[in-house]
Amino acid sequence: MIDIHTHILPEMDDGAHSWEEAIEMAELAAESGTHTLAATVHANLPGMDNERRMEVYVRQIEHFRTILHSEGIALNVCSGMEVFAYGDFTRKLHPGDFLTLNGSRYLLTEFPMDERAAQIYRTVDDILESGLIPVLAHPERYACVQRVPAHVWEWYQMGALIQINKGSLLGRFGSRIQRTADALIHYCLASVVASDAHHADVRTPDLTKTEEFLKNEYGSRTAYLLLEENPRRILQGRETIRKEAIPYRYGEGNISSDFV
Numbered sequence: 551m552i553d554i555h556t557h558i559l560p561e562m563d564d565g566a567h568s569w570e571e572a573i574e575m576a577e578l579a580a581e582s583g584t585h586t587l588a589a590t591v592h593a594n595l596p597g598m599d600n601e602r603r604m605e606v607y608v609r610q611i612e613h614f615r616t617i618l619h620s621e622g623i624a625l626n627v628c629s630g631m632e633v634f635a636y637g638d639f640t641r642k643l644h645p646g647d648f649l650t651l652n653g654s655r656y657l658l659t660e661f662p663m664d665e666r667a668a669q670i671y672r673t674v675d676d677i678l679e680s681g682l683i684p685v686l687a688h689p690e691r692y693a694c695v696q697r698v699p700a701h702v703w704e705w706y707q708m709g710a711l712i713q714i715n716k717g718s719l720l721g722r723f724g725s726r727i728q729r730t731a732d733a734l735i736h737y738c739l740a741s742v743v744a745s746d747a748h749h750a751d752v753r754t755p756d757l758t759k760t761e762e763f764l765k766n767e768y769g770s771r772t773a774y775l776l777l778e779e780n781p782r783r784i785l786q787g788r789e790t791i792r793k794e795a796i797p798y799r800y801g802e803g804n805i806s807s808d809f810v
């Protein structure tokens with residue numbers, strides 16, 4: 551499997567606290583069947599020095615790769631950042647400011663949980679306009695999506711990719727988020743599922759249960775698409791496989807309510 555969203559690099563954000571924890575997380579990932587992951591540290595959080603962050607990031611990822619090699623842990627670590635889109639973010643978006651997923655056109659983008667849908671539309675449009683493709687991190691967790699999941703259908707039609715969190719699917723964030731994540735997969739809007747791992751004990755990069763769950767609920771082909779095929783295409787900078795999303799128009803009710 552390939553995991554495009556992890557906070558495994560230590561001492562950079564609210565993810566791994568130490569090199570020991572990062573190694574433990576790498577072992578968990580590899581044992582669960584993940585062969586490649588992206589180390590997507592938070593970026594552009596309020597008050598962050600983005601320039602200095604880039605320098606530190608390069609040092610940390612190179613050191614991590616050396617450690618994994620010497621420890622004999624078979625895990626490829628690709629670069630990336632989870633960019634927090636708030637305020638006038640897109641005006642600051644210049645090539646090279648942030649790390650895209652493995653140097654591709656795909657930018658892992660998250661929003662404040664209570665962001666207005668209108669602002670997300672504008673940002674998705676601006677990112678696409680800049681030549682990058684936003685991979686929307688865990689939209690099932692956003693309040694506006696829980697109220698009107700059809701927004702995701704619109705963002706998907708605009709060209710954004712949709713990344714669902716493992717924890718959302720498994721119910722870690724509550725039943726409402728779980729139902730929304732489920733609806734997004736049923737409506738063929740999800741492009742990829744990732745761990746968004748933060749630690750070795752909670753929110754881990756172990757994808758064993760996630761893979762099992764996806765196979766049982768949606769079938770092996772969907773599990774493979776979301777955990778291997780599309781993540782690989784993203785890291786290689788290729789087009790993803792986009793299933794035809796089931797059309798949804800406003801006024802037809804909340805799509806997640808179909809699955810309550």
Ligand SMILES: [Fe+2]
Pocket residue numbers: 555557632687746
């Ligand atoms: Fe994250």
